[in-house]
Amino acid sequence: MHDDLTRWLDEARRRVAAMDAEPAFEHVGVVERVGDGVATVRGLPWTRLNELLEFEDGSQGLALRIDGDAVGCVLLGGGAGISAGGAVRGTGEIIRVPVGEGLLGRVVDSTGQPLDDGPPIAAERLDPTDRPAPGIVDRDLVTQPLMTGLAVIDAMIPLGRGQRELVIGDRKTGKTAVAVDTIINQRDSGVVCVYAAVGQKASTVNQVVDAVRRYGAIERCIFVVGESEAPPGAQWIAPYAACTMAEYFRDRGQDALLVIDDLTKHAIVYRQLSLLLRKPPGREAYPGDIFYIHARLLERAAKLAASLGGGSLTALPLAETLAGNLTAYIPTNLISITDGQIYLEPKLFYEGQKPAVNVGMSVSRVGGQTQAPAIKALSESLRLEYTQFLELEVFTRFGAMVDERTRGTIEHGRRIRAILIQPEFRPYPLAHQVALLLAVHEGLLDAIPLDRVDRLKADLGAWLAEACPRAVARIQETQSLADGDRADLLAALGDFLNRPAAGA
Template sequence: MSYLKTLEQFSIGKIKSIQDNVIIATGLENVFVGEVVKFKSQESNLLGQVLNLEKSQVRIVMINGQQSHLKSNDLVYRTYKDVKTKAGYGVLGRVVSPLGECYNEEDFDELSYLFDDISLIEDVSVEIPAPGIIEREPVRVPFLTGINVVDCLIPVGCGQRELIIGDQNTGKTSLAISAVLNQRLVNNVIHKKWRALESEIKIDRHSNFITCIYVTVGTRRSEGARLKKILDKMGALNYTSMVFSHADQAAALQFMAPYAGCAIGEWFRNKGYRAIVVYDDLSQHAVAYRQMSLLLKRPPGREAYPGDVFYVHSRLLERAAQLHRNKGAGSLTALPVIETKGGDISAYIPTNVISITDGQIFLSSQLANQGVRPAVNVGLSVSRVGSSAQYTSVNGISKKIKADYSMFKTYESVEKLGGEIDPIVLSYIVRGKRINVYFQQSLYETLRLYQQVVCLFALAEGFVDEIELNCVSNFFGLLFNTQLAGKYLDSKYYPFVSYLNEMECFFVSYEIDFFRKDLRAWVSSYKEFFLKNIQPRILADKKKLFSNIF
């Protein structure tokens, strides 16, 4: 009897007061920080998380249920567990809350949904310590985004943390979504036979499977629905899970969302898969944490953020890693998003996250207003992993492109002065303008590795220098056209445009010098045909009817 009284004394408390989604409770003497508690009864769905331990009371935030259902003197029960979410193959294709509750259950057949819940999903802790140094390997495997300027000048590797930073409406979300959509090539095209087999087996995936987790923090419901519709329409939802926390949810749930998304990604990483997690965005995450901390009566610091806001982001992003081969060689690549105000990257939260991550892609509002998309400012963007996260075929050419583009940026303003320009300087300006055109891409349009290497080769070898500037996009657009190659070019060049998957395998394994002679002959032949037959028609086409076909 005394044992039961002792157990009741330490595991059951009472609500003392309730203020702004913060519950003050007494009697929970042995509770730990981060523990989940239940209100009213042990079977209740009203959940809270203990965040403050004080001398004679604890402060708890609501993470499930409404505050209006509680009142003073209601009982509080310990669960002896931390916050958990759901992870596994079953979460792919779902839009879930930070606690694992599925929002799009109606999209699934009832039997398959139940099977996934029982067989393919398990509970995982939201807060897991980051892997140590011994458990990691250097970042060497490239992560292909399909964005030309990123894959060429700011390469990202699997296991890296690359920040996407910029003002509002500069295309941060679009860039992250494009990176997710680019994984369709590996998942749904190159390995489509594996996907068909896995749909029958269900309980496992091949190691070539790349999973994506997209986390939204404090966004509008309509924005979440839009992103889900894009992924579904583009055929990317079968390998993607969305962790969605909307703006009218409690700050505690918004704060928890990135950690839940990271826990899902870590489940795949620990199984040996390459996983990608996008945090959109951590500025809103910091605001939610500030709101929560102020309500918990924690002392504010700079810009009213609590003193541990740096640790909040660092412990999240340190969980991204390339694991050692003895640990399965899985990886978790983090793409955090930060919104700046007026292009100020020296503000508190941006500088914090810049110092944590392994590089940043800076999106400029000035370039976005000029119609340049993606609006990547190459001067302020950097990847601290660099060429070690590039295939040798890309690395060889991108060095030449970087040098040419750097010279173009140096002499770009010379042309505005007028007068006679030195021929060498003019050559840099001519090539730089064409590189700029190549770096511009339509919304959600991505290029595969093979196409990128060939286009960069054409630029680096000077084949595009003679093409008129307003015809350059057509030059690249028709380069891989199978009908044009089959009808107008030599038949020996046809395999270059018809066997893209096979050619890409060679480009992954070999340096560009291995193909230089054949590529030079093919691109030269295509350039001569383009200059003779297509460019004059494009220039004569005043209504741009010809251009719109492509």
Template sequence: MSKMNKPDAPAAALLYSADAPTDAQRQRFEAFLARTYPDRALTLTWRQDGRLAGGFRLEVGPDVYDWSVEGRLAQLRHAIDELDAREDVLPLMRQAIEDWQPSTRPEEIGTVLTVGDEIATIAGLEDAVYGEVLIFSNGIRGMVQDLRPHELCCVLFGDSSGIEAGDPVRRTGKVAGVPVGEGFLGRVVDALGSPIDGAGPIQADAYYPVERPAPGIIDRQPVNRPMETGLLAIDALFPIGRGQRELIIGDRQTGKTAVALDTILNQKGKNVVCIYVAIGQKASSVALLAENLRRRGAMDYCIIVSATASDSASLQYIAPYAGTSIGEYFMHQGRDVLIVYDDLSKHAIAYRALSLLLERSPGREAYPGDVFYLHSRLLE
């Protein structure tokens, strides 16, 4: 992962607190700065902030040491969020609270320069990496997709109307990912793994990043077991093995989705987990598909990941990777997984829109040059 080039080191360290520090406190701050930033000649400057009663905030360029009451509570909240989603979470939470100590690690905070069309330009996050998730002041999350010398571009996973220039942005230190687990069977979720079927929250067993290295050659098993589609013409003339990739291509309204649906229905009782990823489809079409699967008893072994046409291009872009991450969880449990991407043409269109907004060089039909790598990486 690449990092942005760092600008010149700041010459001042800003200390915010409700009351002026004593001489002894100032000496401890200066000793901390000399120890933490030995290659910088920093001058400690105090500024009064009545909102920081009972604490302080130290800013050294993009590094922020938030020792206010709110900052320490945020650290505790983050420590609790790091706990595994298991049944014994209450003892783990109690232990985490007992062992928790406020840290002096800096929190890097950036500033929104521009925002629009689901893209935000941010300055100040010098150590952000490609694919990292950022959190904006209104709770909206975004993913870093473009690194520049002194700024970065981030695609938003929500409505950008509540984000303005000058708003603070915080790093999470995590790449984009989705929750996974057995509880997702029979559910309809969005591209971020959140349930959208009105059936309540989902108990996750783990958290998988959407970008994972493909298994190596040694880790792959040979294709030696058939996967029946239930369609005699296909099974007799074009047998498909478990582990293969198959492209269903045809004109509009020729039954491509029907072939995939029949294949999913034919996996009943065969210990195969089926994941249907709907990209850029109408919400009514996804609801009809879910109802058909439920009526025929197929939702017990199916998961639907939906990024409808009304969702942002960033969610449509990440949807197939989210479906693959969920499938990899079941693969690691020793189960066979059938994933249907419907369809990758709309996925390429969403990626084209993001690439043009990120000012990447267009190619034929305005698609970026790496669109073929985009899909080959997904299918591997």
């Protein structure tokens, strides 16, 4: 009996000694309240802001507000499996999403899980969604253009790689269309495009993906979707996740474009979450840090210094106005954060002037210096001529008699306006834009009926490729217009406009 006990004790000692156990802390609290996409938990005194919390059902949440012992948490899942009294574990981590080439061509949710029918994402690594922006010494000047393929923007409001440009306008004025055309135009430029949908209907997102699949290079695009049906927490982090995915390419020395569609809906989701978590509301009931959270996000767009690889991240946030009110809280915030805005006006849209860019109220504070020399030379006087024409046109609406010179200015302005109208999904290559601007600049179109200008726009690409392929190739390559090529283009334009068929 005694022997048995000794043997048993020895065995127990041996097993304890062989055990490989370390003391560990688990940070476990209790759910106090849950509902509407948020939860309040207690008993997690070490939780930090933005820490990732894990619930019993495996779903996750983010600590958005810490008030004494109570932690206000935004749910990233639906919250159906969470109930009051359940356990919640602090992870000590912040939320991370997959990054890498494996995401290219994919549609994912805001945590990086696939939403298309493809295989699981093969990620390079997991990066935090909230990363600090590059400091001033890490940045370089914005020197390269980001062509949108939309003549009105590339000629008058040019964008540079690394810039932040707001696309703003009322609902249904073509904001998404501008962004999609810009993505499509990157099919030959090598820029990686990341589209973040915040609070959009699933059908709208599908249309965007389909358009890029049909006309663009979808194999260099990522779609991060926090659709309107998704939990508010998932909608809220979508732009951060998308930004992290885009930064991976920026930090590798590549050029990336981040479209956020749109930040007004993002602000509204953040307001909803903040009110539910009882953060003190400020102007228009938005929490006081709404400016900070948008500025911090957009600040991550940058052109990096050569020592860091020289990559760039261009941000194209979208924002919706109500009845054209640019002075509302969120629009003014965003206008002051970004390096310029493209304002789309409903009146122009209904008149058929699409893209409905109001040139007078749009500006690009950075891109001018990056504009391709070929376009710059031709568009210097364009903006002035165009705005003068718009003023004069208002005048003549009242039936005022005008002299010959004014009539000339008006006819010229009408031609400018005509070449700026551009259908969706058909961004113009550089040489095409140069030829159009050259035709206007030289007054070749002034005596030609407006409907023939439309034909010119539609057929010009094919005509140029046939009539002067070498000039086209040189313009595309050097981005400038040599004298010889200019003469070639003018000759080709002359032939085109004099074609008997075109005159019929």
